[in-house]
Amino acid sequence: MTTDTSATTEVGSYFISNYPPFSQWKNDYVPSALEALNQEPDASIPLGLYMHIPFCRKRCKFCYFRVYTQQNAKTIEKYVQSLEREFAILADKPGVRGRDLDFAYFGGGTPSYLSSKQLRSLRDRLTEHLSWETAREVTFECEPGTLNEDKVKTLKEIGVTRVSLGVENFNDTILEANGRAHLSPEVLKAYDWIQNAGFPQVNIDLIAGMIGETDENWRECYEKAAEMQPDNITIYQMELPHNTIISQEMKELGVTSPIANWETKRRWVDEAMNYLAEYGYHASSGNELIRNPETDRFIYRDNLFRGSDILATGVSSFGHFQGVHYQNLDKIDEYMDTIATGVLPVNRALVPTDHQRLIREFVLQMKEGKVSLPPLQEKFGVDIRAEFSDALSNQQSAGYLKVEDDRVTLTRKGLLQVDSLLTEYFEPQHRSVRYT
Template sequence: MTLEIAATTEVGSYFISNYPPFSLWTRENVPEIRTALAAEPDRSVPMGLYLHIPFCRKRCKFCYFRVYTNQNANAIARYAEALAKEVEIVSRERGVNGRELKFVYFGGGTPSYLSSKQLRFLRDELSRSVSWDHADEVTFECEPGTLSQEKVQTLKEIGVTRISLGVENFNDAILEENGRAHLSPEIFKAYDWIQQAGFPQVNIDLIAGMVGETDENWT
């Protein structure tokens, strides 16, 4: 990185906001969360489910999320079991129990880091507590290099309706410079599998302003 680039990118800070904000993630606020879950819900308000998968093949140079790399199958299995258990516990609460999901979102990290076997296990365990059979949309984030034709078909089988493919850039030199785990051949291969599987929605994620990018190679 040149001094000029460093000067323009290190001024200020970047922060992804979320709800509830981090300032409320304290033990003192746990009773308020329990009160909210125990309250009678407004059933006219749609309910969604976000499932976080914090594993990646490697950390990209621009990433500031809490992710875990090079985890073995046992670690992932323990996490999947804990995630399903948490959903089960919350699903029994009055504010959630019996409500249909309007949307489901698998984010990360890299949800597609999970194997086909792990994905089926997670779907089977979650189905004991919640159902997304009638959800309007089930989105799944994918890193191209983690996909296989079998895994893409598994995603279709477990009910995913929208693939979010983390391409970020089609230039191999830029992908390597920014620490991405995949290269362009894997992008096109993954996209072909997704098209063949017949997903109704496919989103291609691109990042503007990556190191090494210019107006010319962006277009």
């Protein structure tokens, strides 16, 4: 059930972020998502927000998200108007009405593609309906080349508490080969502005295994990251979902994968973790390192992995509300036209069983490197060690994890390839289906 550690990175590799797989979500379940929004909420469950800003300067060759490049101010204004209508509809739903947002995440695309004026307008108009002023964390993704000093100050002004800077690599040749819009001088300028603004949390992203990566260059990347001393460093291993430019070229032109194999990528991440540990960083998941475990919390991730309510807003965005998974329409014109009629733009959904919800929370928490069993056992009324006995035994024997008392702890070997382990916990009908 696990991936061959020396295997080539082929089309279809995936990073697990939900269960059951997205391919199983159907339009038939949309009424269930709408019904969940119309039900009185469980006040003990935190409420969060995901907002998708789909605009980018360029489409990266490895990107698999819904993005639109080089859009003008008129299109952006129409999109913001649609977001405002969506917020107004959601805020009036019984499941949402009167609740405070505990966390918010602005993802993309490139949220920082918006101008300072557009960002202030977004804040002013949307917070009339759902305000993130109460949120303990507001994360905002930034592409370095879209930032200037005024825009960074604007992010602080509109309530952003956690900036995530998409560095990916410090080598300009590699950045260009992978279709990134920014170059390394823009990274350094943007980072200085961010540090001067004094955000409570700053994260930088790196990707192990980009086209053209070498041992020497990768070492320079994590050494530079340590020198910058951000609060969080996220290191992704390059994957090739079906709808990336690289994947399309491989399928249409019959070319071999230009991405480093899994064994190499895991070795690179392992090296980075070891080096960063010398600078005081601690692994908080298979791809996230933090400087201070007491203060550096990724609240959005913690809630996503534990079944909290997350409102999906914007084109193609994913949400989870009162036990129902759902996703918005994934084409921008269709999304905006639907909102204009006063209808929520939900495109597909799924009502997971209690057992599937248990699997979801267990496997997602495994990505953090350790799972405390009592909270899950109390929540779902199941003996976790008995429920997953075969998979836990297999993976413990293989050296991927240890089961001790009330905790499952992944070894470094397991942590570096955790996504490849998780399908063994899936229900049989989901173990070989397409994930997305």
